[in-house]
Amino acid sequence: MPTPVELLSVIQTTLDDIQARDADFSAQQQPFVNHLVRTTSELHAKIDPIPQTDMALRRLIPRLGDELLQRIAALFGYARLLLDSPQSFDNATLTPQQASHLQTIYQHGKYLYDLVEAIQQSAHAERVENHKAPAEPIYVDNFMRSQQPILTYLLRDNPLELTIYKDDALVQASPYHLAALFDHIVITLVDECDFEGKIHFGHIYTYNPKSPVYRLYIHCQDGTLDRSVWDTLFAKNGRDLYLRRLEQYGGKLEMALIKNRGVIFGLDLPLTPKT
Helix, strand or coil, rough: CCCCCHHHHHHHHHHHHHHHHHHCCCCCHHHHHHHHHHHHHHHHHHCCCCCCCCHHHHHHHHHHHHHHHHHHHHHHHHHHHHHCCHHHHCCCCCHHHHHHHHHHHHHHHHHHHHHHHHHHHHHHHHHCCCCCCCCEECCCCCCCCHHHHHHHHHCCCCCCCEEECCCCCEEEEHHHHHHHHHHHHHHHHHHHCCCCEEEEEEEECCCCCCCCCEEEEEEECCCCCCCCCHHHHHHCCCCCCHHHHHCCCCCEEEEEEEEEEEEEEEEEEECCCCC
């Protein structure tokens, strides 16, 4: 199955060919062709940076909202109008080549719409299914690697460092809720706390004979952050849900403020005994 970027690339290539070879659109048709070019460019700017994996698309496409589908609908809608309604353009006819190109744009635009809609529906179904997802044994290093492309996208305007080393430690956690917690922290920092520094993710084994845990840490290097960031992240608008979910399977999140260096979040997860 093609990815959204692959479908957009076909549309972009077709429009490039139209502009290079089909310069004889009428004065009434040309503004609609220009709209196709502009809309495709805008869609490409939104979709191209997203990692084109199934997991990343389900996590990130819904964040673009209904406007994304509206723009795609406008894209194939204008192509269809040019194809089917010559009376709207002073009865200007299309050459066979123009018609073929517009048909390609329409078909791939419609396919793109259906694909994005299916991704959004799949993401919704995944949220419903995982709303009360129980903890399960997960390998920390594998989980961190799976999050890297998504965190890189979410922090594309900020420096990001992930320290991931091979480790066979198993922890008890819900991968879905843990990933949602990561997303929530970085998105809220950038969108609501005006965070402009570097974020460093890492993991380390913490030995405690009474309660063995594994620690994931997030160092947010920005000297402007203060203790109010905790309330922004977890006290307002029902956001304590993230912590309650974590606590349900024995996890714990703490924050330490480092003067002039930002904050460190320490995320402790219970270790799973190996059999």
